[in-house]
Amino acid sequence: RPRLRLFDLPLDVIDLQGTLTLLGEWLSDPARTPHTVVTLNPEIIVQSRQHPEFAQAVRDADLVTADGVGIVYAAKQLRQQDVPRAPGFDIVKGLMERHGAELRVFFLGAKPGVAEAAAQNAARDYGVTVAGLHHGYFGPEDDGRVARLVSESGATLLLTAMGAGRQEVFNQQWRGVLGVPVMIGCGGVIDVLAG
C-alpha cells in the first residue's frame, strides 16, 4: 500500500474497509505474528515532536492510518494527497462486527473500572470473547508485568488506550512479549465502548 511522510512520520493511504481486510488477515495468521497499528491524530504528531521515542514507535508501526479530518487535511495541504480516514473507533467496531466471538480482546487502558464496562458491553453487543483487561494507570516499572498478563491471555486483539504517545510506545517496545496479532493504540476507545 502507498505510504507518505507527514511531519516526519509515516502515513498509509488506506481506507476503513482496506484496513479491516488487512487486519483480518493478520488475525487469522496461524503464526500469530505480532503487528502494531497507529491511528494518527494531531496529538500524536505534537507528542512525537517532543518525544523522539514516540516518533520512533510510529515509524516502527506496521500500519499507520489517518484517525480524523485533521490528518486528512494536512496530507492534502502539505503532500497534495487524498488520504481516506480509518478512525480507531471505526476500526475496532468493524473488527468486532466482522469477527465476533472469534475475536479474543484484551482491553488495556482507561481508569479503573472502565475496561470492565467496555468489555461487558463489547461481549454483549458483538459477542467478542474477553481475553483480559487492565486499567491504564501504571508506571514503566509495571510495563513488563502487564505485558506478560496480555501475553498469557492469548488475546488476538489488544486495545491499548493509555493516552497519545504512551500507548504507541508501549505496544512497540513490548511487541515481542505481548505477541498479539493485532495491537492498536486507540486513545479514548475504551471510554467510548464503556458508554
Ligand code: UDP
Ligand atoms: N489514560 C490511561 N493512562 C494514562 C493516561 C490516560 O489509561 O496514564 C487513558 C484515559 O483514561 C483515556 C485514554 O487514555 O481512557 C485517553 O486519554 P486522554 O484523552 O487523556 O489522552 P490523549 O490521548 O488525549 O493524550
